[in-house]
Amino acid sequence: MTVRADPQMLLQLQDIRTYFPTQDGIVKAVDGVSLSIRHGETLGVVGESGCGKSITALSIMRLIERPGRVVSGSIRLGDRDLLTLSDDEMRDVRGKTIAMIFQEPMTSLNPVFTCGSQIAEAVALHEGVSGRQAAARAVEMLAQVGIPDPKRRADEYPHQLSGGMRQRVMIAMALSANPELLIADEPTTALDVTIQAQILELMKALRERNRMAIMLITHDLGVIAEMADDVVVMYAGKVVETSDVITVFEQPHHPYSKGLLASIPRLGQKRHRLEVIKGVVPNPLNLPTGCLFKRRCPYAMPVCDTPPPFQQVSSGHVSRCWLTPEGGPPAVGEAPSREVAEEAAAALSVAQ
Amino acid sequence: MEGAQSRPIPVLSESGVDEVDLTPVRTYWQLVRQRFVRHRLAVIAFFLLSFLVIASIAIPFLTGNAWAKTDLTLINKPPSLIAPFGYDHLGTNTFARLMKGLQTSLFIGLSAVTVIVVIGITVGSIAGFFGGWVDNALMRFVDIVLSIPTFFLIVMLVAFWGTGNVWVIIIAIGLTGWTTAARLVRAEFLSLREADFVQAARALGASDRRIVVRHMIPSALAPVVVAATLGIADSVVVEASLSFLGFGINPPEASLGNMLTGAQDFFYRNPLLAWYPGVTLVLVVLAASFLGDGLRDALDPRQRVEV
Numbered sequence: 324m325t326v327r328a329d330p331q332m333l334l335q336l337q338d339i340r341t342y343f344p345t346q347d348g349i350v351k352a353v354d355g356v357s358l359s360i361r362h363g364e365t366l367g368v369v370g371e372s373g374c375g376k377s378i379t380a381l382s383i384m385r386l387i388e389r390p391g392r393v394v395s396g397s398i399r400l401g402d403r404d405l406l407t408l409s410d411d412e413m414r415d416v417r418g419k420t421i422a423m424i425f426q427e428p429m430t431s432l433n434p435v436f437t438c439g440s441q442i443a444e445a446v447a448l449h450e451g452v453s454g455r456q457a458a459a460r461a462v463e464m465l466a467q468v469g470i471p472d473p474k475r476r477a478d479e480y481p482h483q484l485s486g487g488m489r490q491r492v493m494i495a496m497a498l499s500a501n502p503e504l505l506i507a508d509e510p511t512t513a514l515d516v517t518i519q520a521q522i523l524e525l526m527k528a529l530r531e532r533n534r535m536a537i538m539l540i541t542h543d544l545g546v547i548a549e550m551a552d553d554v555v556v557m558y559a560g561k562v563v564e565t566s567d568v569i570t571v572f573e574q575p576h577h578p579y580s581k582g583l584l585a586s587i588p589r590l591g592q593k594r595h596r597l598e599v600i601k602g603v604v605p606n607p608l609n610l611p612t613g614c615l616f617k618r619r620c621p622y623a624m625p626v627c628d629t630p631p632p633f634q635q636v637s638s639g640h641v642s643r644c645w646l647t648p649e650g651g652p653p654a655v656g657e658a659p660s661r662e663v664a665e666e667a668a669a670a671l672s673v674a675q
Numbered sequence: 676m677e678g679a680q681s682r683p684i685p686v687l688s689e690s691g692v693d694e695v696d697l698t699p700v701r702t703y704w705q706l707v708r709q710r711f712v713r714h715r716l717a718v719i720a721f722f723l724l725s726f727l728v729i730a731s732i733a734i735p736f737l738t739g740n741a742w743a744k745t746d747l748t749l750i751n752k753p754p755s756l757i758a759p760f761g762y763d764h765l766g767t768n769t770f771a772r773l774m775k776g777l778q779t780s781l782f783i784g785l786s787a788v789t790v791i792v793v794i795g796i797t798v799g800s801i802a803g804f805f806g807g808w809v810d811n812a813l814m815r816f817v818d819i820v821l822s823i824p825t826f827f828l829i830v831m832l833v834a835f836w837g838t839g840n841v842w843v844i845i846i847a848i849g850l851t852g853w854t855t856a857a858r859l860v861r862a863e864f865l866s867l868r869e870a871d872f873v874q875a876a877r878a879l880g881a882s883d884r885r886i887v888v889r890h891m892i893p894s895a896l897a898p899v900v901v902a903a904t905l906g907i908a909d910s911v912v913v914e915a916s917l918s919f920l921g922f923g924i925n926p927p928e929a930s931l932g933n934m935l936t937g938a939q940d941f942f943y944r945n946p947l948l949a950w951y952p953g954v955t956l957v958l959v960v961l962a963a964s965f966l967g968d969g970l971r972d973a974l975d976p977r978q979r980v981e982v
Contacts, residue, residue, distance in 0.1 A: 386877055418880030425878075430871040435894045444889065445879050496879060 332399070333504055333536050334383070334421075335359040339396035341375075341382045350607045352378040352391070354560040360504065365530065365537040367551030367568065369544060369583065373604050375560040376540045380506045383538075384423055385413050419449045422497035426509035428489035432481035438465070438492045439477025442499055449500040464495040469525055487518035491525065498529060505530075506538045511546060523549055544587055548572060556580045559605055559615040566640035576642040576650070578620045614645070624652055710973040717969020720962040727959060731778035734771060741768045742775035743927050751945055760951050764941050773951050776929035780911050781959070783845055783930075787910040790849025792903050795856025796892065802857070803864020804887055814861065817854045825851045829913065830922050839925045844917060848910050856902050863895035897974040904967030908960040915956055931956050 341353040353375040360366045368376050382393050385405060398405040405416065417423075425431045433441060442461035446452060452460070458477070465473035468491040481489055490510060497505055507526065511519040523546065530537055539550055547554055547568065554571045556564040556579065564577040575581045582600035602619040605611055611618055613628040620627070626645050633641050636648045645653050712718060735742055749766035752758070760769035802813040832847040867873060867890070876886050911931070917923030918932025926933055931952040938948035 384878055386874065414880045414882055416880070417878055423875075423878035425871055425875055427871050431875040433872040433876070433890055433894070435890075444881075448880050448885075493875070496875075500880075 331361050333360050333362045333364075333401075334538075335397075335399040336379070336383070337397045337399070339379065339382055339393060339398065341378050341387055341391060341393045343391040345608070348608045351560050351610070352607065353382060355396075356557070356560070356562050357396075358555050358562060358565065360536050360538055362503070363530070363534050363536055364552045365539055365550050367547040367554045368538065368540045368557060369542060369547055369554060370557035371542060371604055373607075374557045376542075376557055377508050378560075379557070380423065380508050380538065380540055383506065384417060384421065415449075418445065418497075418502065419500045420502055421504045421506060422500070422502040423506040423508065424490070424493045424497045424510050426512050428486050428493055428513060431493055432489055434481055437478055437480055438484065442477075442492065442496050445496040445499040460499070461495075464499055465492070467498075468492070468495045468529075469521075470495075485518075486514050487521065490514060490518075490522055494522075494525065494529070498533065498535075501533060502535060504536045504538060506540070508540045509542070510539070512541070512543070519546075526550070544572075544583060556583070559610065560607070561615065561643065563616065563644070564640075564642045566636075570637070570640050574637075574640075576636045576640065576646065576648070577616075577644045578622050578646070579616050580642075582619075614643075622646060622652075626653060707973045711969050714969035714972055716965045717972075720965035720969065723958065724962040724966060727777060727955075727962070728781060731774050731781055734774040735778055738768070738771045741771040742929055743767070743772075760947070763937070763948055764945070769948065769951060772929050772934065773931075773955060776931045776934050776952060777955055777959070779841065779924055779928065779930040780914055780932070780956075783841060783848070783914045784907045784911040784959075786845040787848035787852065787914075788903050788906040790845060791852045791856055791906050791910075792899060794849065794853035795902075796860050796895075796899065798853065799857035799860025800864055800887060800892065800895070803861040804868060804883075804891070806865070806868070810861070813857075817857055820851065821854050823851075826913065826916070829917065830920070833917060833922045838922050839928070841924070844914060844923055848913055852906060852909070856899055856906075859898045859902055860895050863898065864891055867891045867894055897971055900974060901967045901971045904963050904970065908963040911956065911959055911963075 336356055336358050339353055339356045340351065343350040343352055356375070356379055358366065358368075358379075368379065370376050378387070378391075381387050383398055383405065385393070385408075387393060393406060396406070400416065400420065405413065408416065432438065436444075439458060439461045442464050443454070443457035446457040446460045446464075447454070450457075462473050462477045465476055470476050470488060470491055476484070476488070481492070484492065490513075494510075505526075510526070511522050514522060526537065527550065529535070537550070539546065541547060551568045554564075554566060554568050555562055556571070556577065558579050564571065564575065564580045571580060572584065575584055579600070582598075585598040586600060588597055600619055605615060605618065612630075614620070614623075614631050617623045617627040624645065631643050631645045633643050634648070636642050647653055711721075744767060746762075746766040749758075749762040750764060752762040752766075754761045758768045758770055760773065763769050763772065798813055798817070802810040828851050829844075829847045832850070833843055836843040836847070873886055873890055876890055881889070914923055914930060915932035915935065918925075918930045919936050921936070923932055924930035926937065934952040935949060935956075938945075938952070941948055
């Protein structure tokens, strides 16, 4: 389980577990997530509400609120493990190397200061420049994110801007120190569709010009199709499938990914009801044994009572499911093989 | 990391914004001033209070010890050019004495409020920012302080530490008056701590101290400013009450309170001796309240300025 330092890799998460102790027991919001992001790549992270997408992002930023805690794993950025950095070192990483934007542009800006001064502050945080220079950079950043009449807008308060404008301001703040990775947590969810498209276009353009990587968290598969190079599908705090974006859309392997794709309505489709995935996300305090998805899974089989291991479906395509790469049930004698079962049992005991 | 720092920020020339005008923009405080000016009563209050402050400093400075000098030949003389309010029962220039008394009262009021605000913001922000048992311990302490009848505590403190001492009065008012400010700041901090923009500032690499000083205190400031200006009025009244009861500033030192005490014996012969310090007290309290009102509106960025 050692992580090889791959120079192509910007960020590598290895077996991250983020737990929240509550009065009723430990909530394993993120339970053994491993993923990696290459320089300049856009990684889409998809999943239902509560599957641990945002907690994974906050774990990377080390912004998990107490009493929550990243209990194990490693987050490699270059040759450093973010989880072992001091608070001061971590603060320097935030904003400068990894920046983050949030879902709610309406409330993510401080209502007491003008947009310009907030961007200027972000500039000043990481670069020792004078107030006047920072203010000038702020106007420049506003122009970069496509805000018309940036000088006037810099002088305005967040409440004077529309949601789309505010998200542009957030992006300007996040990009002010030219980070290598931008974590965007549902950046377009709160915006209407035309503005969504504009913001996504803007993020694409900035990605090309700044050569930065994006970790895009969303439940909107349309956004993923539009933006992502690689996709990570999460379910109940675990990664269930990873591959490049085309494979996920054309040959999804995990039944959960299939269900997500099937639930997208299509133009020209003559159907009265939308496809849904039956049931709800399991209660994080009372997770099923074995495969976490088995209660909702149309393919559920007896073997699913044992936690499924990751299997290589094809090159670069990994899925946490007992189904064979062809999609059929595993042969009776074959599965679970002794090693696989032991490995799975070991993973389970670590989880508990 | 070094590479990331030196990479230039590329400009999107395709976005059609090639030239960027870099002249500085209006600041927060310029906007605050514009909003304040629209509040007419507050502006009047501001000038009245400034006038009282300047007069209370300048007139005792210019007239030397006229406020303390007694002259038996001038007892209860009517107003004249050098004594616009006449002379009191000891033959002292009432106007000069009133200004000196106002000076003492305002000094005590402003200093006590400074103590109140400093303690209040410190306690309130620590409690609100850290939460948990820290918050619990500090707020229960606030409850204890609040449960004590303030005025009697002040009287006791002053009696214990020495009556007639300006600093003792300031500390006594400050030590008993900070609870409201602390509660206001704490309440603001509790909601601000969860605010998305605080989380966003963290994600941009802001330190705890920076978040508190730059993002949370300014947002929590508006109610504190209002409480502080009202606190000036309160403190002036408390000082006057203490002096009136003989626990505060004692003659020959002058304060609005002890001038009222002195005047009560002569209320039927020369009621104006009570009116002068009384009306001055009312003016100070009113002006401070209106000023607080105006500042509350001015400091609220949600108020628009039509320019």
